[in-house]
Amino acid sequence: MNTHTPPRFDPTRVPHLLGSFAPVTEEVDVADLEVTGELPPSLDGLYLRNGPNPRFTPIGSYLYPIDGDGMLHGVWLSEGRARYRNRFVRTPALEAEERAGHALWGGLESMIMPDADQVGPELAGTFRDLPDINVVRHGGRMLALAESACPFRVDAGLATLGREDWGGALPAGITAHPKVDPVTGEMVVFCYALEPPYLTWSVIGSDGAVTRGPTIVEGVDEPMMIHDMALTGRYAVLVLAPVFFDLAAAMAGGSFLSWQPERGTRVALIPRDGGPLRWAADEAFWMWHTVNAYDDGPGEDAPVVLDYVEWSRLTVGPDSGTDAGPVSGGLTRARIDPAAGRMARTRLDDSRVEFPRVDDRLIGRRHRYAALATETGRADLLPGEYDAVRWYDTETGDSRVWQAGNLSVGEPVFAPEPGRDSDGHGHWLTFATDRTDGASWFLVFPAEDPAAGPVARARIPVRVPLGLHGCWLPTEA
Template sequence: MTAIVPSAPSPGAPPPVDAAHDPHLSGLFEPVIDEIDAGDLEVVGELPSEMDGMYLRNGPNPRFTPLGSYVFPLEGDGMVHGLWVSGGKARYANRFVHTPMLDAEIAAGRALWGGLMTGYTPGAEEVGPALAGAMKDLPDINVVRHGGRLLALAESAPPYALTPELATRGRETFGGSLPAGLCAHPKVDPRTGEMVVFCYGLEAPYLTWSVLGPDGSARRTPTAVPDVDVPVMIHDMALTERFVVLVLGPMYFDVAAAMRGGSLLSWRPEDGTRIALIPRDGGPMRWAHTEAFWSWHSANAYDTDDGGVVLDYVEWSRPGGLSPNTGPVVGGLSRAVIDPERGAITRDFLIDPHGMEFPRVDDRRLGQRHDVVALGTKTGRHELAGGEFDAVLWVDTAAGRSVTWDAGDLSVGEPCFVPRPGDDDATHGWWVTFATDRTDRSSWFVVFPGADPGSGPVARVRIPVRVPLGLHGAWLPTEE
């Protein structure tokens, strides 16, 4: 069963949005409401016998029709979809991330909170004193496992801990060490086991970074990033052995404008874009300035032998959809080479920019030199919503080659790398993602061979329900 339920809002609450005409509430993004478990799934082709673990993917999935506004990809109840693979067989389950706000709405049988742009929150008479006036928690963007925790991640807010079977444990503050939470794209250093995070906020300190040790305890509590004196939106980060890398596009929160009925977010290209290089050893930080661009996502970064930093990321001329400008914007995989001492930076597209996002590398290479970056991309042959792709692109940055798999009638999500257990060679692993057919809305888990991904899937697992298009995922090998 699909379809979100139109609901009569409380008196004083904004009316429901027109979900049927919102591209991120309809079509392949249309939310699902059932939480199901399904085993022994149909496999077309053959799942690699060594593949053993779970692929989890999060994404916005409003349980009820949003009230007043809906801004993709920043809001919506989180739903995690899981695909377990072992011994050539697969099972599936999906669960909402059950925040107290979502559970209050489920108990009421309707939406109670207004969309982000409305600022509307329900009163104590509807949700009790503990939730009255609170903003809705939105752990709907990503999922990560670290330090014994499985976390559904929000945008610079506390994440929610999940059980291995995706039941919600509750809001996670790491023993009170990170009360404001963390970003949706923390990075786990495969060499040290540390998870490095940042968090932005509407009040000073506007930007902090923290480090969690391999055991999940705070090794560095939130530390202010200097010279950031306005609230700025930053979605992703990168890590090298020496530096935390943050791209600060000129996208500011403007609470005063929002109070006057204007936009909460303000794009000011005249300020240019700054890249912060924060030494992980606590030394003085470095800035590099360049002309304005926007980046949602980084692929990876690494230190070079001559003291520089390479950052591969998807560059946009501006944040389409969130900035007030109109007209098309096109994203492309780009490489920034930064000289930390001089603050100099050069940027070049690694491939003709033609609309791509969700860059991923083999996570075992995070912070070190990588070769292949995989992305979702658009062939241009189909009318697709923002965040929807009809092809997967692999760019070999070392060899200067790329290969595309045209997904035909399938819309595909973010690619994710699955290593072959005990084998460091990435060409012996696989790339996986969820995909949904635009003609019959059937959903699939697809597996590409790392050695020749452009040849297409070696296995497709039929999911017995539709998996709405979403955001970010992770492959989590079965733990010993």
């Protein structure tokens, strides 16, 4: 059903459907990629990335990075060779649109939903699944993750197996950025919703069984958007920026996201042992992604250190523009006092950055290095496009940058050297696409001297649209 007359929409004028972001529709397999340089023989596993990739030309609206069908891009590495495969995450909505030969659902802001004559009674009047943001492997499952919904499980060959709700234990699903504790193997997750309970958190054991079902985060009495989280040994850390859902406005043709800076930003420290919730508050800021967090000392009142990428305001949707002035941001550290409910923020680096990553073996523990996509200041980049990679040293404050020239780069992911501790030995991996000819590459940087540039480049047989998040999955014994 069309709940209102959709706004006039021209997909050819949407930046995130153009250039390096433009979707691809072909699914391909190539057994032996062309490589420049030498792929390190220690890399044995799969680099896998997810991202929004509309199967058909969008109708009604398109809001990056939330809208779009998921497409997985995988590079398998072994013995200095590489192979590639990409596959759509095949949701019921995508399959219905393939049968129709065109888009049936509009973007989230348009509220266009097909009726029963078009898709049958089960899908009629429903939102489409959007498992297009991240991908993780945990407890025997490989999951393509949506913003806040049930993920979709895929097999080792990237074929879609179906929606995952952990046997009904997590019926509302999870968000796109769960965190796996490298010590316990637990995956801590959260989920936000448009109806009560508005915010919950859960724990999935290392074996894939849910050990803590959806637990309400008290003190959240309206629907909010919270994209990412952090983890420490004691806490799950949630940053609640003042971004609220306004379903009534969306039904009337307005924006479904409302930025309300006068309400400030709160941080929830959720004890993993089930103890009392701790809160801290500060002036309004927006955050897409955390870098990492850790407990700075023993005892329940020890400070929590949170590194993240801060933005001065929301950077998506209508509320992100015009009269609010230019958006600013950078790599930031917050030191949170659980007892006093206060936080002190320090800007570590003013460079325009996003997609921060650390060695995943250090999640929840003190880290030294962080890698981020960044800009060099050129004027021809689209919003959310980056042309360099920056590595930041939290001990010294120094940073190193590799400028990519005509390449648009994605999120860097760390692949540790097998048998080495978390000491920076390994390689950073990412996709990059040439803005001049659309050629895409898989890049491998040495962690010891990443600014020297890639030691290997593997040519990808199709253009890889700029996407979102991925992971390194070493071959399991």
